[in-house]
Amino acid sequence: MDIKRSLVLLFSSYGCFLFGQEKAIDTIYIFDNQMSRVKLFHPVTTISSEDVEKNSTNLSDLLRFQSQIYIKENGRGAVSSPSFRGTTAQQTAFVWNGININSSFLGQGDVNNIPTFGYDQIGVKSGGGSVIYGSGAIGGSIHLNNTLDFNKGFHGSLFSEAASFNTYNNFVKGSYSNDKFSFKVSGNYVSSENNYEVPEFVVGSTGFTNINGRYYNTSVNIGASYKIAAHQTISWQNQMFDASQHYPIFEANGNKTKYNAQTLRSLISWDINKTNLSNSLKAAYTEDNYQYFSDIASTKSSGAAGKNYIFKNDFNYFITPKLNINAIGEFQVNKGKGYDTGFGSISRNIGSLAGLVRYFATKDFSLEAGIKKDFVEDISSPVLYSFSGKWDIVKWYHVGANFSKNFRYPSFNDLYWQPGGNLNLQPETSSNIDMNHEFRFGNLKVMLSPYYMDIKNLISWMPTPEGYWAPFNTSKAESYGLESQVTWNRSFGKHSLKLNGSYTYSKSINKDTRMQMMYVPLHKAVGNIDYRYDFIKVYVQGLFNGLTYTTSDEKRSSAIDPYFIVNAGISADLFKKYTLGFKVNNITNTVYQTVSFYPMPKRNYSIYASINF
Structure with a gap:
C-alpha cells in the first residue's frame, strides 16, 4: 500500500481531511482532531466503553486496573490523583475532547x-505532550473523548449496577443521526454509603471502618453535529458534573467534613475538511x-469558583503527499474567585503558538518536528519543542523515538493562596x-518503551519560619524506567x-537527596484475561503494586x-440486546492501601444489567 493510500485511510477514519480522492468520507466526527496524528508517532492505550463496565466504580479503579498509571486514592471514592512514570499529579494533563481541563486552582485533576x-x-x-496539549503534559496525558456518528439512525442503552456498601450506578445513553445531523445525550448517577470495614487494619485500638465515607455524583453529556456543507461541520459538546465527597474519619465522634464540586464544560467546533487540508476552530467555556x-x-x-474562556484554531495542510504542516494557535482567559482562601478575584491571560511538520518519507519511515511558545501573563515561559520518528x-x-521539552506553569493556588x-x-x-520497540508475531504483540x-x-x-506553608522551586528530579x-x-x-x-x-529520584520520590512504586504490573x-x-x-x-x-x-x-x-448476552453480569473485586480479600492510613475495601461484589436498543 503506498503512502498516499495509507494517509487516506488513516485520516478518513477520524473525520479529518483526505488527500488523493475527490470526496471526503465523513462518517464519524471526533472532537480531539489531534488524536489521529498523535497515534502516528506515539503509542496510546485505548479503553473502550465495554472495558469501562469491568471497573465501573470510578475513574480511579478504571485507570488502576487498565493502565500503567499509579493512582493515589485516599480511600475508595475520595480524593484521588494519578502518577505517570514517577511524576506528580500536576505533571499529568487531563484532556477533554482536545481541551486541557486541569484545575486552574490546583494545576491537576x-x-x-x-x-x-x-x-x-x-x-x-x-510521555511529554506540551507542544500539543499544554501545561502539565510532562509525565503523560489522559484523554476523555466523544464522537458523533452519521447515518446510524437511533440507538440507546441503559446500564444499571448495584454493589457492596450500598453502591448504585446508573447510566443511560441515546443517540440519533442521519446524513446531515447527529445527536447524542447521556446521563450517569452514582451513589454509595461506602461504609466498608477492614478489621485487620488497626487505627488506634480498633479496626478500620470507613466512617463518613459517603459519596455521590451526577453527570450529563450532550453532543450534536450538523453538516452545513459538503466539507463543513458545526459541532457542540457539553458536560455537566455535580459531586459530593464526605471525607473519612477514624473515630465515630470525629469531626465530619465534606467537599462539593461542580464542573461545566461546553465546546463548539467549526470544522472544514477538504481533500488536502483541514481547519478546526474551537471555542470552549469551562467552570471549575x-x-x-x-x-x-x-x-x-x-x-472557589473558576471560569475559563478558550479559543483554539488547528490548521493542517498537505503541501505534497509526503509533507504535512500543522499550525495551532490558542488563547485563554482564566478567572477565579476565592471564598476564605486568602485570594479574591484573580485573572490570567494565556496564549500559545505551535507549529509541526510531518514528513512521510516512505510508507515505513516518518518524522515529526514541533515547536511552541506559550505566553503566560506574568510568567516567563520557555520555548517548547518535540521531535519524533517512526520506522517499520x-x-x-x-x-x-521521541524527544521533547515540556512544562507546567504555576497554578492559582501556587501564586495567590494567602498566606503562602x-x-x-x-x-x-x-x-x-x-x-x-514494537514486535509482532502473528496474534502476539510486544511493546517495550x-x-x-x-x-x-x-x-x-514547604513549611516557613512564620508557621505557614508556601510553594518554592525546590529541587531537580530525574525519572527513568x-x-x-x-x-x-x-x-x-x-x-x-x-x-x-x-x-x-x-525509578524517580530527587537529585539533591538521591532518594526515591514519594508515592512512586518501583514496580507495577497489570494483567487482563478476557474469554468468550x-x-x-x-x-x-490482576494488579501487582510494589513497595511504595x-x-x-x-x-x-x-x-x-x-x-x-x-x-x-x-x-451473559441474551437475545442480542440484554446483558446480565456479576463481578467480584479483590477476590483474595487482600488488605491494601494506596495512600497511608486509608485502606481500600476487601472483597466486594456487584451485579449489573444493560440493555441496548
Missing part, C-alpha cells in the same frame, strides 16, 4: 471528580467550582526522551481469548507494602 461514563473512548498516552465544609451540618467554610524496519519490528502564595515561582520544565526525564524547578509546598505491554488474541469457532499484560519499572464462548463472557484482572515509599527519606517503616489484587466477572 481529581480523578474521582471526573465521571467514568459518558465518553466514547478513554485514551492513555505516556468547589466548596469545602469543615462541618457537614454547617455552611461552607472555604471554596521489518514486518515484525517497528521502532519509534509565591509570585516569584518559575514554571516546572522537563526534557523527555523515550523509545518504543524505555524512557528518561530530567525535571527542573519542581514546585513544592521501562514500560512494557504484551497483547495476544485468538478466535476459534465460538471461542475467543484475549490476553493483555503490562509491567512498569519507575458464544454468549458467555468471563474476565479476570511515603516519605522523602525512604523510611521503610512508613512505606506501603507490596500487594496483589485479583478481580473477576462473568456476563
Whole structure:
C-alpha cells in the first residue's frame, strides 16, 4: 500500500481531511482532531466503553486496573490523583475532547471528580505532550473523548449496577443521526454509603471502618453535529458534573467534613475538511467550582469558583503527499474567585503558538518536528519543542523515538493562596526522551518503551519560619524506567481469548537527596484475561503494586507494602440486546492501601444489567 493510500485511510477514519480522492468520507466526527496524528508517532492505550463496565466504580479503579498509571486514592471514592512514570499529579494533563481541563486552582485533576461514563473512548498516552496539549503534559496525558456518528439512525442503552456498601450506578445513553445531523445525550448517577470495614487494619485500638465515607455524583453529556456543507461541520459538546465527597474519619465522634464540586464544560467546533487540508476552530467555556465544609451540618467554610474562556484554531495542510504542516494557535482567559482562601478575584491571560511538520518519507519511515511558545501573563515561559520518528524496519519490528521539552506553569493556588502564595515561582520544565520497540508475531504483540526525564524547578509546598506553608522551586528530579505491554488474541469457532499484560519499572529520584520520590512504586504490573464462548463472557484482572515509599527519606517503616489484587466477572448476552453480569473485586480479600492510613475495601461484589436498543 503506498503512502498516499495509507494517509487516506488513516485520516478518513477520524473525520479529518483526505488527500488523493475527490470526496471526503465523513462518517464519524471526533472532537480531539489531534488524536489521529498523535497515534502516528506515539503509542496510546485505548479503553473502550465495554472495558469501562469491568471497573465501573470510578475513574480511579478504571485507570488502576487498565493502565500503567499509579493512582493515589485516599480511600475508595475520595480524593484521588494519578502518577505517570514517577511524576506528580500536576505533571499529568487531563484532556477533554482536545481541551486541557486541569484545575486552574490546583494545576491537576481529581480523578474521582471526573465521571467514568459518558465518553466514547478513554485514551492513555505516556510521555511529554506540551507542544500539543499544554501545561502539565510532562509525565503523560489522559484523554476523555466523544464522537458523533452519521447515518446510524437511533440507538440507546441503559446500564444499571448495584454493589457492596450500598453502591448504585446508573447510566443511560441515546443517540440519533442521519446524513446531515447527529445527536447524542447521556446521563450517569452514582451513589454509595461506602461504609466498608477492614478489621485487620488497626487505627488506634480498633479496626478500620470507613466512617463518613459517603459519596455521590451526577453527570450529563450532550453532543450534536450538523453538516452545513459538503466539507463543513458545526459541532457542540457539553458536560455537566455535580459531586459530593464526605471525607473519612477514624473515630465515630470525629469531626465530619465534606467537599462539593461542580464542573461545566461546553465546546463548539467549526470544522472544514477538504481533500488536502483541514481547519478546526474551537471555542470552549469551562467552570471549575468547589466548596469545602469543615462541618457537614454547617455552611461552607472555604471554596472557589473558576471560569475559563478558550479559543483554539488547528490548521493542517498537505503541501505534497509526503509533507504535512500543522499550525495551532490558542488563547485563554482564566478567572477565579476565592471564598476564605486568602485570594479574591484573580485573572490570567494565556496564549500559545505551535507549529509541526510531518514528513512521510516512505510508507515505513516518518518524522515529526514541533515547536511552541506559550505566553503566560506574568510568567516567563520557555520555548517548547518535540521531535519524533517512526520506522517499520521489518514486518515484525517497528521502532519509534521521541524527544521533547515540556512544562507546567504555576497554578492559582501556587501564586495567590494567602498566606503562602509565591509570585516569584518559575514554571516546572522537563526534557523527555523515550523509545518504543514494537514486535509482532502473528496474534502476539510486544511493546517495550524505555524512557528518561530530567525535571527542573519542581514546585513544592514547604513549611516557613512564620508557621505557614508556601510553594518554592525546590529541587531537580530525574525519572527513568521501562514500560512494557504484551497483547495476544485468538478466535476459534465460538471461542475467543484475549490476553493483555503490562509491567512498569519507575525509578524517580530527587537529585539533591538521591532518594526515591514519594508515592512512586518501583514496580507495577497489570494483567487482563478476557474469554468468550458464544454468549458467555468471563474476565479476570490482576494488579501487582510494589513497595511504595511515603516519605522523602525512604523510611521503610512508613512505606506501603507490596500487594496483589485479583478481580473477576462473568456476563451473559441474551437475545442480542440484554446483558446480565456479576463481578467480584479483590477476590483474595487482600488488605491494601494506596495512600497511608486509608485502606481500600476487601472483597466486594456487584451485579449489573444493560440493555441496548
